[in-house]
Amino acid sequence: MRTIAQISDLHFGRHDLTVMEDLLNSVNDNRPDLVAISGDLTQRARHAEFAESRRFLDRISQPKLVVPGNHDIPLYNVFARFLTPFTKYDHYVLPVGHPASFFHDDEIAVLGLNTARRFTRKNGRVSIEQIAQIGRVFRDVPQKTFKAIVTHHPLGMPFGEAPLELAGRSRLALQAIANAGVHLLLSGHHHRALSGSTAEIAGGGSVLVLHAGTAISTRVRGGDGNTYNLIHIDKERVSIRFMEWKVGQGFCESRLASYVFSELRWWPL
Numbered sequence: 543m544r545t546i547a548q549i550s551d552l553h554f555g556r557h558d559l560t561v562m563e564d565l566l567n568s569v570n571d572n573r574p575d576l577v578a579i580s581g582d583l584t585q586r587a588r589h590a591e592f593a594e595s596r597r598f599l600d601r602i603s604q605p606k607l608v609v610p611g612n613h614d615i616p617l618y619n620v621f622a623r624f625l626t627p628f629t630k631y632d633h634y635v636l637p638v639g640h641p642a643s644f645f646h647d648d649e650i651a652v653l654g655l656n657t658a659r660r661f662t663r664k665n666g667r668v669s670i671e672q673i674a675q676i677g678r679v680f681r682d683v684p685q686k687t688f689k690a691i692v693t694h695h696p697l698g699m700p701f702g703e704a705p706l707e708l709a710g711r712s713r714l715a716l717q718a719i720a721n722a723g724v725h726l727l728l729s730g731h732h733h734r735a736l737s738g739s740t741a742e743i744a745g746g747g748s749v750l751v752l753h754a755g756t757a758i759s760t761r762v763r764g765g766d767g768n769t770y771n772l773i774h775i776d777k778e779r780v781s782i783r784f785m786e787w788k789v790g791q792g793f794c795e796s797r798l799a800s801y802v803f804s805e806l807r808w809w810p811l
């Protein structure tokens with residue numbers, strides 16, 4: 543059994559200090575095996591915001607896997623945006639992440655992919671090289687190992703949900719992801735907590751997608767508050783506890799979604 547805490551869209555610069563302290567307490571109390579942080583650590587990619595996000599990351603003792611989001615590239619400084627888009631992210635955040643954005647133990651293998659791009663203001667993209675990387679990285683991982691990918695921009699929608707902007711080349715990436723036997727995709731960006739199997743691949747159903755809300759920022763959307771996801775993985779069973787912040791209570795479980803993998807697809811329980 544493994545537990546992954548997925549934290550997303552912190553947006554330091556537009557964050558709430560009380561919610562941040564409660565998040566640190568909740569994550570550290572739950573002692574996850576891995577903390578996956580799916581981008582938008584800052585609001586405007588400023589030095590002060592990155593420094594604050596670094597201090598936050600340093601207070602989490604568990605292994606961390608971090609990918610950047612579109613807000614982690616400078617927006618208004620066009621020279622920095624186009625010439626050195628990830629310099630600040632690399633300086634402040636990269637040292638705490640897992641080497642090569644890949645975490646692997648006896649039960650889970652998790653790959654982080656950067657979908658943030660300097661030429662698109664908000665949207666993301668998967669490169670041809672990253673699609674090849676998916677096949678390469680998971681080829682040597684044992685079949686019984688649970689496989690997951692972390693991106694900022696979603697690659698798929700839960701079945702039945704209206705489509706939101708997905709990362710460019712997501713269909714091509716999803717086919718490679720299904721071929722590689724990847725079970726779960728973790729993403730952020732839309733600030734909405736959703737889960738379900740994705741229907742966007744031929745054959746469908748073999749890949750579970752989990753979108754995260756904004757963990758500590760005031761940029762909440764769609765009636766969701768501040769949330770993060772606690773994912774319990776026990777072989778072919780996955781339970782997702784949606785942890786929502788409440789005044790005076792901190793982060794508490796607000797919903798539970800459970801799935802079982804059978805006959806090459808995910809079924810809700």
Ligand SMILES: [Fe+2]
Pocket residue numbers: 551553582611613731732733
């Ligand atoms: Fe965001």
Ligand SMILES: [Fe+2]
Pocket residue numbers: 582611612613694730731732
């Ligand atoms: Fe974003």
